[in-house]
Amino acid sequence: MSTDRPVRLGLMGFGQTGRQLYDLASHRDDITVIAIADIGKPQILHYLLQSEVARPAEYSLDGNYLVGPGGRTRLMSTDQPAEMPWDVFDVDLVIDATGRYRSADEMRAHLGNGAPRVLLRTLPGDDIDRIVIPGVNEESIAPQDRMVSAGSPTTSALCLLLHTLSQHFVIECGSATTVHAYTSDQALQDYAGSDYRRSRSAARNIIPNGHEAGHWLGHVLPLFAGKITTSTLNVPVQEGCLLDVNLVFEDAAVTADDVNRVMTEAAKRLPEQMGVIDDPIVSSDVLGSSLSLLFDIQGTLKAGEHFVKTLSWYETRGHAARLLDVARLYHRLDAREVA
Known part of the structure; x- marks a missing residue:
């Protein structure tokens, strides 16, 4: 061939x-x-x-x-x-x-x-x-x-983030929540389904769900098997998603600036898959993007000695x-x- x-x-x-x-x-x-x-x-x-x-x-x-x-x-x-x-x-x-x-x-x-x-x-x-x-x-x-x-779009975004950061820092554990547009299998009005919460109107509610990325993460990144919990909040928007990831770093010296620097350098190496942005964007600003991960520099926050919060954006076109x-x-x- x-x-x-x-x-x-x-x-x-x-x-x-x-x-x-x-x-x-x-x-x-x-x-x-x-x-x-x-x-x-x-x-x-x-x-x-x-x-x-x-x-x-x-x-x-x-x-x-x-x-x-x-x-x-x-x-x-x-x-x-x-x-x-x-x-x-x-x-x-x-x-x-x-x-x-x-x-x-x-x-x-x-x-x-x-x-x-x-x-x-x-x-x-x-x-x-x-x-x-x-x-x-x-x-x-x-x-x-x-x-x-x-x-999935969420899995790709999460894997790119974790893979990039793990090449520079030791990450002990973490959690990831995708604030996700509602999907075609959700009801727009309350309608009895197989799941209590997903039986409620997608157009009127923030609906908590699980996410399978955590289960499969170890197949892609063995280093993170069993270390990252994942969940979803389906919200009343049609397109555009936000990935909220909270990580515990082994080294207390890691700063928000360190994380932002690593992600910025990685985006230069993988320009078709990753980007960074320092503007105060919202979900509609990411529509039409063919990136898997748009890292939000303004969303990086450090709390305590070991805990860092990050925000990233994506939409289905990137996937x-x-x-x-x-x-x-x-x-x-x-x-x-x-x-």
Whole structure:
């Protein structure tokens, strides 16, 4: 396989992340979205895409094909991995952007239908081959990986922060709370569901939730296994998230300025994944960012001898960009194996 050939990408799910993936890929020469699986009507999928991209006139609908800067993409009316004939489209990798099919068995359904490799936009539901966070552990990927996750927007932001700081300081433990926009699986009005708090209106309430990042953190950063607790506060905004991380440093001499300096230097090394900002921004200011982590220098505070609080911003477009980065990583790896 030559890296000169674009990655032939399949998408399952054309929700917000799926649309962001498609829009980002459409403006790159190294990735082509060949087919999209979603039960939505093509006219509505096209309408939703145009409603949120920067240049809606770039995209048109031709029967069951989306047409854009990246070419023609077939729309398939299904939302079941076992029903999507990926082999017909000769894809290199499938991104499951639904957020629904997280188990290894469900991922195998993609593989059984001709997907050489499947990448989840979410954390997995059980053990899979690899969780890959660009900028943190991309060197761990292997050719035999078939079921892969790119974590989640929160997981990527948290891993980048912890990985960066742990290269300079010893961190004993900590907690992370993501102040998160409400999600598509929450009810906008009170509606009985499987969870008491998530049965309440997402548009009217701050809703505490758990978060799985803490459980999977050790798979990406073994140094932090069992050391970081994670939780979520879903709040009544549609987009934009804030990561509030509180860390206990072994060395009492570590200052807020030290933390800010390390993060600033790291952002220069990883400009596509991380940034720093010294302006008094709010959540809407991060919309449209393709970064996984925008570190808020004004939010760094030290309390007592060992405790430092940090704030960072992110939105789902950054995670969509990292999903495409993971697809590129495996494409290059496969090319080296063939050469």
